[in-house]
Amino acid sequence: MYFTYLRRELSGRTKQTVIVAAGLAIAIALVIIVNALTAGVRDAQTQALESVYGVGTDLTVAGAQQEPGEGDGARFEFGEGGGATADDGTTTLAQSQLRTEMGRSTLDATTVDTISGIDGVSSASGALSLTNSTFSGELPEIPAEGATGEAPADGAPQGGGGFGGGSFDVDSFTVLGVDPAAQSVGPLSSVTVSEGRALETDDAGQNVAVVDATYSTTNDLTVGGTVDVGGAAMEIVGIVTSSTSSTDTASNVYIPLDVAQSLADVGDVVSTVYVQAATADGIAAVQEEIETALPDTTVSSQSDLASTVSGSLSSATSLVTNLGTWLSILVLAVAVVLAVLFTISGVSRRTREFGTLKAIGWSNGRVIRQVAGESMVQGLFGGAIGLAIGLGGILAINVIAPTISSAPTTTSEAGRDGGPGGGGPGFASVAQTVSDITLTAPLTPWVLVAAVGLAVSAGLVAGAFGGWRAARLSPAEALRSVA
Amino acid sequence: MTMTEPHIDAPNEPTTPLYRLADVSKTYTQKKRVVKPLVGVDLEIARGDFVTIQGPTGGGKSTLLQLLGALDRPTSGRLTLGDTDLAAASNAALGSARAREIGFVFQGFNLIPTLTASENVDMGLEPLGLADAERRARVAEALAHVGLADRADHRPGELSGGQQQRVAIARAIAKRPRVLLADEPTGNLDESMRDEILDLLQALNDGGLTLIVVTHDSAVARRASRRLRLEKGTIRDITR
Ligand SMILES: Nc1ncnc2c1ncn2[C@@H]1O[C@H](COP(=O)(O)OP(=O)(O)O)[C@@H](O)[C@H]1O
Ligand SMILES: [Mg+2]
Numbered sequence: 001m002y003f004t005y006l007r008r009e010l011s012g013r014t015k016q017t018v019i020v021a022a023g024l025a026i027a028i029a030l031v032i033i034v035n036a037l038t039a040g041v042r043d044a045q046t047q048a049l050e051s052v053y054g055v056g057t058d059l060t061v062a063g064a065q066q067e068p069g070e071g072d073g074a075r076f077e078f079g080e081g082g083g084a085t086a087d088d089g090t091t092t093l094a095q096s097q098l099r100t101e102m103g104r105s106t107l108d109a110t111t112v113d114t115i116s117g118i119d120g121v122s123s124a125s126g127a128l129s130l131t132n133s134t135f136s137g138e139l140p141e142i143p144a145e146g147a148t149g150e151a152p153a154d155g156a157p158q159g160g161g162g163f164g165g166g167s168f169d170v171d172s173f174t175v176l177g178v179d180p181a182a183q184s185v186g187p188l189s190s191v192t193v194s195e196g197r198a199l200e201t202d203d204a205g206q207n208v209a210v211v212d213a214t215y216s217t218t219n220d221l222t223v224g225g226t227v228d229v230g231g232a233a234m235e236i237v238g239i240v241t242s243s244t245s246s247t248d249t250a251s252n253v254y255i256p257l258d259v260a261q262s263l264a265d266v267g268d269v270v271s272t273v274y275v276q277a278a279t280a281d282g283i284a285a286v287q288e289e290i291e292t293a294l295p296d297t298t299v300s301s302q303s304d305l306a307s308t309v310s311g312s313l314s315s316a317t318s319l320v321t322n323l324g325t326w327l328s329i330l331v332l333a334v335a336v337v338l339a340v341l342f343t344i345s346g347v348s349r350r351t352r353e354f355g356t357l358k359a360i361g362w363s364n365g366r367v368i369r370q371v372a373g374e375s376m377v378q379g380l381f382g383g384a385i386g387l388a389i390g391l392g393g394i395l396a397i398n399v400i401a402p403t404i405s406s407a408p409t410t411t412s413e414a415g416r417d418g419g420p421g422g423g424g425p426g427f428a429s430v431a432q433t434v435s436d437i438t439l440t441a442p443l444t445p446w447v448l449v450a451a452v453g454l455a456v457s458a459g460l461v462a463g464a465f466g467g468w469r470a471a472r473l474s475p476a477e478a479l480r481s482v483a
Numbered sequence: 484m485t486m487t488e489p490h491i492d493a494p495n496e497p498t499t500p501l502y503r504l505a506d507v508s509k510t511y512t513q514k515k516r517v518v519k520p521l522v523g524v525d526l527e528i529a530r531g532d533f534v535t536i537q538g539p540t541g542g543g544k545s546t547l548l549q550l551l552g553a554l555d556r557p558t559s560g561r562l563t564l565g566d567t568d569l570a571a572a573s574n575a576a577l578g579s580a581r582a583r584e585i586g587f588v589f590q591g592f593n594l595i596p597t598l599t600a601s602e603n604v605d606m607g608l609e610p611l612g613l614a615d616a617e618r619r620a621r622v623a624e625a626l627a628h629v630g631l632a633d634r635a636d637h638r639p640g641e642l643s644g645g646q647q648q649r650v651a652i653a654r655a656i657a658k659r660p661r662v663l664l665a666d667e668p669t670g671n672l673d674e675s676m677r678d679e680i681l682d683l684l685q686a687l688n689d690g691g692l693t694l695i696v697v698t699h700d701s702a703v704a705r706r707a708s709r710r711l712r713l714e715k716g717t718i719r720d721i722t723r
Binding site: 352353356360363474480 | 545549575581591596655
């Protein structure tokens, strides 16, 4: 009889049932979608970071920021061998130059060993990030200054321009020197070899390179071919893609660390050390120890890195986590209040009904159970509908799969160096890649549990209020109120 | 058609009254205003009697019926139903008396509009904790008793006023109470329906069920074996 009565009451009072259930449904759908989106943007952030710093990298150690002007300026020095002057006086120039990141000092290679020796560090690997800039073009005969041309290397990326009747191109790409023997941590830990092979221990000292898939496509590079790095031809042994996302990998070209060091003529240095802690709990302690041992370095954890992610990904993150969370809390609160008010007014309207039931012997508890049961079922209805809408929304997001861009801004400070088009590849370290990440809304089982839980508790809250109201009805007064 | 059996009272005390009221008063205090609908009522009601209570509006008839119906306690005085002291009983004991011993019929029928006739009758059995089969049998029996076996699946809205009141009576008697209390049971009915209800009540009384009926209607009172008049909170026997 309990369920017959319950069913009849709910179907007999459709309007109230629909309003309460719809309110809860909207709220719960919002909670589900916002939750999934939050997880989605977090995944996207992780992806963005992993493509740059590699999977399993807990900490990165980089050199200290340099004051502007401390680093040597970027300039091409065209010496005697820099170009060939034709008979008509036009000088044809082509020079490739390999430079370390500006605005940040490099670390001595011994730093890697120092870090490896710290308690709680499971592995550490150094990488040298470089930018290869190729200047090529023609200069007309310049009577006064003749042989020395000066062009800003930090000009517009891949840009070109006219120059006093001549023409030139500056072509830049990023090069990462990695330890071919240690790739379990670092940028190459998050790549998949799509063609050829990865760098191997034997590659140390060899002029070989692995190339990012996107870069290889746009520049017609294939395995077996060569790519010019710092004036030396590197044999391409493999093509890699990001294994964690659809994004580009951390760098355009990867070469053995020792080769990179000698080509760039920087000595035995690295720009970043990638550190994996032995345990997740130990990360903070390891970070502190490294900071103590190497006071001149910048040590960043994943969460430090996460805060450096900018672009529409970061807007999406704050939109979802702030607005989304508040909106779903607000709507949920409104829905619960609505459910409570409707239940109370429903009980008031049914004063005579409950008075009658008490008069014919129903206990208070039995009446309360009936009222609470009705609210609960309404809540469950709302929960079920909300779940359906929420899952539909998640499905829609995953089908549409909007792309958002992410630009980790670890080197944004370098932009203060000014220069035309500052912030271009000339400045960037490994993190220069602006990548498009597909936003997904992953569904976690606990969200489903939470949605049902929310629905049930909203029903319980409404039922508690309604039941309390019904319990206070004295049967005599209940009957008198309408008689 | 078998009679829905009322409680069989113990044969060794056949003359014990069903209700005993001694100096029963009821006072309502509402916003400093004190209303005394019942003042020192002394009354005994015998088993198997058919009693009507008449009197002017506001005379305290409903108040008295609510005390008899264990819906409320008197402010002072003693009130027993059989062996149960309704003046001193706990809420649970009052609830149990309502569930088992007392059938209540209202002027406005007070059926639940979303439930069918048989489901409405079933509501009266809910507190008894009977087995399903027993419940179904009692519901069918009570509906048959009021002549509505063929209307078991109708909602109140699909029934006439007289039929609705008959469903309400079926709901009241399905539990096999000691007494049936009715507050203006024909107040909302036209004459033919009124007679239909009166015939039914008469038949129930003939079957041994004690009836206490509050009414304005002298046609109802004429059927009673005992007529009471309640005026200004005091009761008078006007049977003659
Ligand atoms: N719960 C209550 N609170 C205050 N006054 C009440 C209450 N119930 C009844 N009364 C008053 O008691 C008097 C008797 O009412 P009632 O028993 O309903 O009379 P009747 O049924 O004879 O018309 C009326 O004046 C009524 O206003
Ligand atoms: Mg009255």
